[in-house]
Amino acid sequence: MIFWIKKISSLLRKDGSFFFEIEKLTGSIPNKAAPYKLALRHSSASQKWQGTKLNNQRLEFLGDAILGAVVADYLYHKYPKAGEGFLTNMRSKIVSRKNLNSLAVQIGLHKLIVKKTTGKTQAKSINGDAMEALIGALYIDQGYKSCQRFIIKKLLTIELDLRSLENRITSHKGEILEWGQKTKEHISFKMTGCWGESHDRKYEICVLHDRKIISTGRGSSKKRAEEEAAKIAWKKLVR
Numbered sequence: 001m002i003f004w005i006k007k008i009s010s011l012l013r014k015d016g017s018f019f020f021e022i023e024k025l026t027g028s029i030p031n032k033a034a035p036y037k038l039a040l041r042h043s044s045a046s047q048k049w050q051g052t053k054l055n056n057q058r059l060e061f062l063g064d065a066i067l068g069a070v071v072a073d074y075l076y077h078k079y080p081k082a083g084e085g086f087l088t089n090m091r092s093k094i095v096s097r098k099n100l101n102s103l104a105v106q107i108g109l110h111k112l113i114v115k116k117t118t119g120k121t122q123a124k125s126i127n128g129d130a131m132e133a134l135i136g137a138l139y140i141d142q143g144y145k146s147c148q149r150f151i152i153k154k155l156l157t158i159e160l161d162l163r164s165l166e167n168r169i170t171s172h173k174g175e176i177l178e179w180g181q182k183t184k185e186h187i188s189f190k191m192t193g194c195w196g197e198s199h200d201r202k203y204e205i206c207v208l209h210d211r212k213i214i215s216t217g218r219g220s221s222k223k224r225a226e227e228e229a230a231k232i233a234w235k236k237l238v239r
Contacts, residue, residue: 100128
């Protein structure tokens, strides 16, 4: 009953349906629609106003900073005995584009994004970018406390499984290099191939263990090729 009373009340206002959707996402009744509408407008669907392209990129920048601060504060108090390395690693996992993309879908944010892109592009970053932009819009409209409440209650303690993140590897290259340092095993990376046009180049990189090749990875960038090779090597040497 309370749910429907709130919905009817929201629908009676200007932009009522949109206000209701934002309230469902954030848990706060918006004061104005403009910041949230901008937060949901991807750069592929930019609107021009007085020579300026209007999209969610500026709000994304703002939301990224606020998200990082809230998550850092939350982890600092949740893990009072944890060291800097663990806290930094956990924060990186939480604010990673992969994780934000997933959270955006879980709360239904992806359904409201205005875009003109292919499905391939969407899978990379659009949902996560919109999540950060939404946080930026909430900050503009409601202030820091509302952002903190949304991030902690809606994202960290309801939708996010922190225990699963603790064991998730975000960089196999980093993990295997750290393993090599701890065990005094010699690990190195070497590019063994590069081909294709400048706009569609492919790279091949191998991982060497004591100067012997134990894995090879390929990708559209050196970083992706390194990560693929490192993942294979990590499974052989560490897992």
